[in-house]
Amino acid sequence: MKLSSLLQAIEIDNIPEDIPDINISGLHFHSQKIKKGFVFIAISGYETDGHQFIEDAIKSGAVAIIGEKKWSNPTIPYFRVKNSRNSLSKLAQCFYGTHTSNKTFIGITGTNGKTTTSYMLRHILESAGIRCSLVGTVANIINGEQLPPSNTTPDPLTLHELIHKSKDEIIILEVSSHGLNQGRVDDIPFDYALFTNLSHDHLDYHGSIYNYFEVKAQLFNKLSPQGEAIISNYCDWSRRLLDRLTIEQKNVFSVGYDEIDHMNLANVNVEFSTEFDLKEGNYEYKVTLPLSGLHNAQNASLSFMVARRLGIHATQVIDALNSFPGVPGRFETYNHENGATCVIDYAHTPDALTHSLQTLVKKGAKRIIHIFGFRGNGDRSKRKEMVEISSKYSDLFILTLDDLNGMDSQQMVDELHHLQKVYGNGKGTVVEDRTIAIQAALEQAEEGDWILVTGKGPEFYKQVFHYPTFSDKETILFHSEAYGA
Template sequence: MNYQELISFCKPISISGPEPETIGKLRQDSREVVPGDIFIAVKGSKSDGHNFIHEAIERGAGIIICQKEIELNENVTVITVKKTRKLLGKLAQKMEGNPADKLKIIGVTGTNGKTTVTTLVWQILTKLNYQASLLGTIEKRVLQDKSPSRLTTADPIELAQAMKEMTDAGSEYLVMEVSSHALDQGRTKGISFQVAVFTNLSHDHLDYHETMNEYASAKKKLFNSLDSKSWAITNADDERGEWIVNSTPAKILSFSFEDKGLLQAKILQSDAKGMTISIDETKIETPLVGRFNAYNVVEALLTCTALGVDGKKAAEILKHCTGAPGRMERINQELDTSNEPIVFVDYAHTPNALENVLSTLRELKTRHQKLVCVFGCGGDRDKSKRPKMAKIAESYANRVIVTSDNPRSEDPDLIIDDIMEGFKNPENITRLTNRRDAIHEAVFTSKAGSIVLIAGKGHETYQEINGDRIHFDDREIALEALQKRDDTTKKEGAV
């Protein structure tokens, strides 16, 4: 983009300063500016980019885009526009060659389930040899290459750069999580979605949105932005599921497990090894467990059919899709569990999350199965949750093993002391500070068929101890323990 094209695109209120010799990259963070770059000042919820204009200039910014009239003596171009936030997304796309226009983009929004739905859709498309990439809370996938994510939905500049990387690699599809913050802040401006999915809405992020109505209205923006060629998929069982799509121009697919939507779904079978679900005469077998995952699986299937994928082919692929890493992830899905416990790893690290996961597993277990819970609490965080999580674990699990999580700067044994105060019968609780030992203990001493939940870290691949991040992956340790388990170990000391 040259200078005249930039001016034409921005539709400025005013322009001052000399025409720059060169045009660098678009920056929203003044700390990233290098000589020749464009700095766009955006007012956020916590800080105002206009306060960092002078820092951007000191770092060599050649052009400043702002929405406040400012006078600068520096040799810099100032472009004043009506709303920088409204301009940012579209300009970021333009600067990268409009990569969003080269992708079929699927956006998934809602309080819970976004990560699982996006991961399932990406897995289905990839296994069917579609060239698909992924942007989410846990990871970014450029086709098969993955890297960690920083935010659920990145800022517009990062989004545009990621999309450019994806199209350069040959991506034709992008599956992405879309947060309420991103929608409220206009981070997805300039992006056209072919399919938008609503999972559910529950109490969350009210520190930002203040009311549930504001939170819901932010989510609704995704569906209002669709066009008549797009698809809107919604969970009609959620109390806002029908409302969120009531003004969308898109074609609507609503579904329900409670006879409410256009399409009727049903759980035909469910246990700790998976589910069988029917939707619109299509039968789906999945290794995912729990009613909440039944919604996620159906949303993934409907998303793929909206993209033109044959429903029966997608259902066949779903048999082998594991969902999001560390979200109720079954470790020994591919192993023979006739002589082993069934082991799950989950990110649950709050009282509500732990209760949701344990209550789901307790509903799935048979009368003869035992439920074992391994958990800890992070250091330098809310201490009040520690005894609460103990009470929840003791209420649902047949056996509890308390261990270290991410102690950070705290003494892990003192964290465990805090947790122990919440148990009604602490004498029945196993305490093992070393997390590897705790996981091995749970796997080695649980009878075949028992359900073991390792909670708190999920997809994380480290333990944070005194400022250092040491490699540690619950999934690797659990698999290691399962592989070492032998017949003698299974019989001795089993719960």
């Protein structure tokens, strides 16, 4: 691509009359990933300023720079924009040619349930013969190939490259609040925008739950003119969003318990698998889901409604949900040789933790042993509530280390001791090493007990622990003759 063609995608403050006739072989915002013939986009980040690395980018082969600050001594073409981060999405779209895409885009936002809903929906679509890509937390699945993820919502360059590679008809994207706030999906015309729920999370980044909601709501401003908003109406924030979108005269559809909803969830039974009814107009469907929990019935109801809006017959949707294999690290269950049941779950918010623990109670757990921790340099405001929730439903909980993310381990351990002592209701203990904590739970568990390990799901450990394992699943299997339930 010629530089002149690429620059047509953005507004430039100092565009010259004659733009050099340069071939562009790539672009990036990370100076260490610049190669010969690349354009470097200097972004004022939250931790570092890309403008400080312009000279490094030039040494690596950059042939042009795009930034938002003055550069007093340019040695190669420099183009100034008002906001480099916003420009990045448009440049990525132009470079990869995704502005001409005829794919159907489905975006899913919310605090909990994004991953499970996206996997359910993809399973339904693929079962109906519709090829579908998925971009999200656990993996990026493009043309049937599973690729490792970066963030829940990738940076614009990665995202548009994935869209460019995809030969699938539909692309499902998990859209995080960080992704929305940082403009990663600014130039994607969503055909369907889904909202799962909203609860306490990421308040260290957003400041308040009200700001958090406003960022989530931005997804619905990115709907194409004929796009549809589909809301899972099971929380107060859903009701607020529904009212707003209705006033804005969006095409809005909802599933929930109320008469105003276009589809109703009823008669949920989670004793063994999960069974529930869905009412759509004069029709009523009985659905059986191999996953446990009310929250999964809600995720399934949202997936059901989207599939129906896409024109898939109800019988096909029901059959697909009945055979849904689940999501790695989302309530993943293993039976232990001693008669206990181990569950690995990604739950890392108060709401998600409540759902997971309540599910164990409804399954008749003799005792619940819960193992969890907190991310270093993360949202501290939810920690007290999560310890209180665990102490309410668990018979014993063990606080242990999660990803430290640069935080001093002793500082985190001291905080864990404080949390369990003040808010643990006498049920908690602290075991610093995550693998030893899991081993301790397995050793004291008896027949009928349930061991719940939350926070990481399928993610690999970022630090080295005592035992030579790299994930919660590996640790459980390493210490036992556990097998998939």
